[in-house]
Amino acid sequence: MAQALARGVLRLERPVYAAGYAAVAGKKEGQGPMGKCFDRVEEDSHFGQETWEQAESRMQQETIYLAMQKAGTKPEDTDLILAGDLINQCTSSTYSLRPFGIPFLGLFGACSTMAEGLAIGSLLLENGAGRRAAAATSSHFSTAERQFRYPLSYGGQRPPSAQWTCTASGAVVLDRETTDAPRIRGVCIGKITDLGVCDANNMGAAMAPAAADTLTRWFQGTGTTPAEYDAIVTGDLGEIGGKLLLDLVMKQGYEIHPKYHDCGVLMFDGDRQDTHAGGSGCGCGGSLLCGHFLPRVKSGEIRRMLFMATGALMSPMLIQQGESIPGIAHLIEIVCGEE
Amino acid sequence: MAQALARGVLRLERPVYAAGYAAVAGKKEGQGPMGKCFDRVEEDSHFGQETWEQAESRMQQETIYLAMQKAGTKPEDTDLILAGDLINQCTSSTYSLRPFGIPFLGLFGACSTMAEGLAIGSLLLENGAGRRAAAATSSHFSTAERQFRYPLSYGGQRPPSAQWTCTASGAVVLDRETTDAPRIRGVCIGKITDLGVCDANNMGAAMAPAAADTLTRWFQGTGTTPAEYDAIVTGDLGEIGGKLLLDLVMKQGYEIHPKYHDCGVLMFDGDRQDTHAGGSGCGCGGSLLCGHFLPRVKSGEIRRMLFMATGALMSPMLIQQGESIPGIAHLIEIVCGEE
Numbered sequence: 001m002a003q004a005l006a007r008g009v010l011r012l013e014r015p016v017y018a019a020g021y022a023a024v025a026g027k028k029e030g031q032g033p034m035g036k037c038f039d040r041v042e043e044d045s046h047f048g049q050e051t052w053e054q055a056e057s058r059m060q061q062e063t064i065y066l067a068m069q070k071a072g073t074k075p076e077d078t079d080l081i082l083a084g085d086l087i088n089q090c091t092s093s094t095y096s097l098r099p100f101g102i103p104f105l106g107l108f109g110a111c112s113t114m115a116e117g118l119a120i121g122s123l124l125l126e127n128g129a130g131r132r133a134a135a136a137t138s139s140h141f142s143t144a145e146r147q148f149r150y151p152l153s154y155g156g157q158r159p160p161s162a163q164w165t166c167t168a169s170g171a172v173v174l175d176r177e178t179t180d181a182p183r184i185r186g187v188c189i190g191k192i193t194d195l196g197v198c199d200a201n202n203m204g205a206a207m208a209p210a211a212a213d214t215l216t217r218w219f220q221g222t223g224t225t226p227a228e229y230d231a232i233v234t235g236d237l238g239e240i241g242g243k244l245l246l247d248l249v250m251k252q253g254y255e256i257h258p259k260y261h262d263c264g265v266l267m268f269d270g271d272r273q274d275t276h277a278g279g280s281g282c283g284c285g286g287s288l289l290c291g292h293f294l295p296r297v298k299s300g301e302i303r304r305m306l307f308m309a310t311g312a313l314m315s316p317m318l319i320q321q322g323e324s325i326p327g328i329a330h331l332i333e334i335v336c337g338e339e
Numbered sequence: 340m341a342q343a344l345a346r347g348v349l350r351l352e353r354p355v356y357a358a359g360y361a362a363v364a365g366k367k368e369g370q371g372p373m374g375k376c377f378d379r380v381e382e383d384s385h386f387g388q389e390t391w392e393q394a395e396s397r398m399q400q401e402t403i404y405l406a407m408q409k410a411g412t413k414p415e416d417t418d419l420i421l422a423g424d425l426i427n428q429c430t431s432s433t434y435s436l437r438p439f440g441i442p443f444l445g446l447f448g449a450c451s452t453m454a455e456g457l458a459i460g461s462l463l464l465e466n467g468a469g470r471r472a473a474a475a476t477s478s479h480f481s482t483a484e485r486q487f488r489y490p491l492s493y494g495g496q497r498p499p500s501a502q503w504t505c506t507a508s509g510a511v512v513l514d515r516e517t518t519d520a521p522r523i524r525g526v527c528i529g530k531i532t533d534l535g536v537c538d539a540n541n542m543g544a545a546m547a548p549a550a551a552d553t554l555t556r557w558f559q560g561t562g563t564t565p566a567e568y569d570a571i572v573t574g575d576l577g578e579i580g581g582k583l584l585l586d587l588v589m590k591q592g593y594e595i596h597p598k599y600h601d602c603g604v605l606m607f608d609g610d611r612q613d614t615h616a617g618g619s620g621c622g623c624g625g626s627l628l629c630g631h632f633l634p635r636v637k638s639g640e641i642r643r644m645l646f647m648a649t650g651a652l653m654s655p656m657l658i659q660q661g662e663s664i665p666g667i668a669h670l671i672e673i674v675c676g677e678e
Contacts, residue, residue, distance in 0.1 A: 001340070001467040007418050008442030010468055051660050079346050080528060088427040089654040090447045094531060094665050103347030103528035104667065105455060106652070108429045108447040116444060120459060127466035128340040129349055189419060189442035192433055313445070315428040321390050326433050328443065 002123055008189035009221030016122040018182040018334070019132070019175035020071025023291030024063045025283070026141070026167030032268045037291035038168075039066050045142065045167060053091055056140035056167075060085070060096040063169040064136050067290070071132075071173035075100040078173070079130025082117035084108050085137055085282050086144050086165075093136065102134070111207075111236050112190065112311030113137040114170055114286035115330035119187040122332075125176050132176075138169035139281025148316055149200060161202040163238045163280035166267055170286025172294070179337070182297040186333035188218040192313070194326040200319055203280055204241020204264075207310040210327035211237060212248035214308060218331050219254055226256040230302045233293060234329075235285025235309035236264035238278030263288040285309045294334070303336045341462055347528035348560030355461040357521040357673070358471070358514035359410025362630030363402045364622070365480070365506030371607045376630035377507075378405050384481065384506060392430055395479035395506075399424070399435040402508040403475050406629070410471075410512035414439040417512070418469025421456035423447050424476055424621050425483050425504075432475065441473070449650030450546075450575050451529065452476040453509055453625035454669035457646075458526040461671075464515050471515075477508035478620025487655055488539060500541040502577045502619035505606055509625025511633070518676070521636040525672035527557040531652070533665040539658055542619055543580020543603075546649040549666035550576060551587035553647060557670050558593055565595040569641045572632060573668075574624025574648035575603035577617030602627040624648045633673070642675045 002010040022039045030041030040062070047055040047062075060083070068074060081100065083093035084107035097104055109116040117135030125133050142152060144165040150156035174184065193210035211234055219225065226232060237245055242262040249256055266288060267279035289307055296302045308331040319325070341349040361378045369380030379401070386394040386401075399422070407413060420439065422432035423446035436443055448455040456474030464472050481491055483504040489495035513523065532549035550573055558564065565571060576584055581601040588595055605627060606618035628646055635641040647670040658664070 004418070004467055004469050007469065053654075053657060053660065079343070084447060087654075088656065089449070089652060091652070091654045091657050094652040095657065095662065098531050098533055098665050101530055104531050105459065105528060106447040106667070108423060108445040110428070120444065120463070123466050123468060124459070124462055127462050128343055129462060130343050130346065189444060191440055192437050192443050194437055313428060313430070313433040315392075315426075315430045317427065318392060318430050318434065321392065323434065326437050328445070 002126060006217060006221035009217055010187045012122060012126050012185055014126045016125050016184045017175050017178045018172050018294055019178040020067045020173040021290040021294045022063050022066035022070055022171050023287035024059050024169050025287050029166055029168050029267060032273060034266055034288060034292055052140060052142040053087060056092040056138050056143050057095040060092055060136055060138035060169045063171040064134060067171035067173050073132060073173060075102055078102050078132045078134050080133040082107055082121050083136040084113040086110060086139050092138050109328060110311030110313050111282050112309040112328050112330045113282045114289060115307060115309035115332050118172060118184060118332050119330050121174050122184040125174055133174045134171060136171035137282040137286045139165055139283035140167045141165045144281055158276055159201045160276050161240055162276045163203055163264060163278050164275040165281040166279045166284040168283030168287035170283060170290035172290060182294050182334050184332060185335045188214050188331035190214045190328040190330045192326045192328055194324055196324045198324045200314060203312040204238040204277055205244060206312045206325040207327040208237055208241040208244035208248060211245050211308055211310045211329040214329040214331050215249055216252045226254055226259055229259055229304050229306055231261060231305040232256050232259045233305060233307050234262045236280040237262045237310055238264040240277050297334055297336050300336050305334050307332045307334060341465060345556060345560035348556055349526045351461060351465050351524055353465045355464050355523045356514050356517045357511050357633055358517040359406045359512040360629040360633045361402050361405035361409055361510050362626035363398050363508050364626055368505055368507050368606060371612060373605055373627060373631055391479060391481040392426060395431040395477055395482050396434040399431055399475055399477035399508045402510040403473060406510035406512050412471060412512060414441055417441050417471045417473050419472040421446055421460050422475040423452040425449060425478050431477050448667060449652050450621045451648040451650030451667050451669045452621045453628060454646060454648035454671050457511060457523060457671050458528060458669050460513050461523040464513055472513045473510060475510035476621040476625045478504055478622035479506045480504045483620060497615055498540050499615050500579055501615045502542055502603060502617050503614040504620040505618045505623040507622030507626035509622060509629040511629060521633050521673050523671060524674045527553050527670035529553045529667040529669045531665045531667055533663055535663045537663045539653060542651040543577040543616055544583060545651045545664040546666040547576055547580040547583035547587060550584050550647055550649045550668040553668040553670050554588055555591045565593055565598055568598055568643050568645055570600060570644040571595050571598045572644060572646050573601045575619040576601045576649055577603040579616050636673055636675050639675050644673050646671045646673060
């Protein structure tokens with residue numbers, strides 16, 4: 001049974017491990033500074049499919065298969081899968097998972113989905129829902145841009161605050177019995193936070209207050225300080241949102257700067273790759289968690305980290321109606337092995 | 340800790356109660372045969388708001404407040420809320436919940452959301468995530484029809500297999516400590532099931548195979564028979580889907596007919612109200628669970644029931660791309676008091 005340290009701040013008492021994890025990314029992501037960390041980089045952004053939506057589903061499906069392979073398991077031995085993505089009706093996940101036949105819980109957390117899936121999956125496994133649960137997510141530049149902003153062929157000008165939706169996917173197989181693998185030890189469930197940002201080209205600013213709220217509640221609930229972690233990682237705040245987060249938590253007395261990384265900033269070389277404020281999308285944090293950070297926890301290079309995936313719960317229709325963009329951020333504490 | 344009887348078939352060992360529940364519905368639903376069961380029927384389908392999307396959010400928000408009031412609690416004493424709906428990016432839920440400040444887990448399960456939220460919420464509470472969790476959902480005729488089918492003012496002809504998206508919302512406050520209330524005792528997590536139905540005007544046929552799979556797995560996993568339940572209730576299979584479900588489970592050896600009710604069939608007087616195959620939408624099953632069935636479990640009239648909310652994971656874009664409609668169904672076992 002988990003221990004509730006504060007509202008939404010939970011510590012797992014029974015171990016749940018990340019037994020296998022995989023990351024697949026597109027060509028542009030493969031050409032970025034993190035290109036070598038992915039299990040696979042696909043040169044064809046259609047992933048062999050006819051439509052962008054089918055391409056994203058295929059990418060997510062391949063990522064899940066790879067994660068299962070690396071965990072030494074199969075769909076029929078997985079008790080539960082949690083997934084979601086950015087596309088309306090979460091089709092990248094539902095069509096990806098259709099052939100698997102695994103009990104499925106569909107999530108919508110926008111770019112916070114990787115952490116949301118790991119949080120719920122870990123807690124359900126701790127509660128006996130089975131031995132293994134998988135969590136997966138994905139994003140694709142070509143499905144997201146046309147849905148949220150402009151038709152691709154319109155060639156709209158991107159302001160400097162815009163982020164580049166990554167074509168990438170991450171999947172983790174959680175296992176209650178494996179040892180010698182990164183362990184999920186804590187969870188902080190995010191609150192919807194909205195300080196009134198209405199600009200669909202400034203997602204970082206819309207998400208930063210939610211990230212600050214979650215991180216502050218985690219430090220307060222657990223009584224820990226930033227110094228106790230080797231890495232504090234956000235999903236896709238980008239250059240602008242990341243700086244806002246540093247400022248906001250500093251005002252609460254937490255100096256996270258020396259430990260801080262944002263997957264959106266890590267993903268691209270902005271000047272060379274023309275990606276402005278950085279990468280974004282569910283697959284941005286998801287793929288770098290699985291491709292870059294979890295292997296470093298496994299090797300012991302990182303002993304204790306916080307992964308906080310941030311989501312802008314943005315609706316083009318509600319923005320047209322004059323609404324602002326609510327943000328959310330879910331946090332996972334990951335530690336090395338049994339520690 | 341829950342007991343896993345089979346993959347995705349879970350029995351809760353610690354009690355979790357439905358301490359408060361509420362249902363709010365629109366004018367047409369109020370004029371139907373179930374009109375008297377709702378806590379509130381709103382004559383103004385705009386719910387005092389300017390847009391349909393804002394109207395649905397407001398309806399859901401009122402329903403959650405009412406459920407909390409009836410459970411004798413407040414947002415600040417609720418540890419967790421799980422919600423989702425049909426609208427892109429689940430805005431009816433995210434904007435509804437924005438002022439609450441409750442740790443939030445966003446779901447996408449289409450019309451299966453009420454059962455998905457109750458399933459995850461119950462299991463997380465059992466695992467110590469807090470004392471109280473709320474689960475909520477909603478649908479609105481005017482937000483759903485224009486998103487999934489035709490613009491409202493187009494006045495498209497509806498085929499006989501079409502269902503009528505209900506303007507309705509349901510919310511439940513789960514509580515680990517209350518007694519003398521309906522108790523969640525079991526959960527069956529659905530699998531994505533797709534037998535190739537491509538017709539957005541025949542949701543019942545798309546969802547029935549998923550419902551049959553879930554119900555059969557429940558009976559097999561628990562070793563129970565239909566005769567042991569006072570009511571077996573589906574969310575919104577409607578006339579066509581309901582008949583398919585009866586046939587499909589009969590082929591597996593389960594005769595559920597005498598105990599079977601579908602909220603989509605119950606909601607309207609089809610001949611008088613011109614609703615063809617019945618009601619649909621997240622709020623259809625959600626509102627009748629909260630307005631009609633849970634009060635009957637509380638009074639002891641129903642001692643043991645299964646509530647299975649069914650979802651058509653339908654995307655207008657993927658249908659345009661020639662895809663079929665995947666279905667899913669999550670099941671909850673609800674029993675009277677301590678039994």
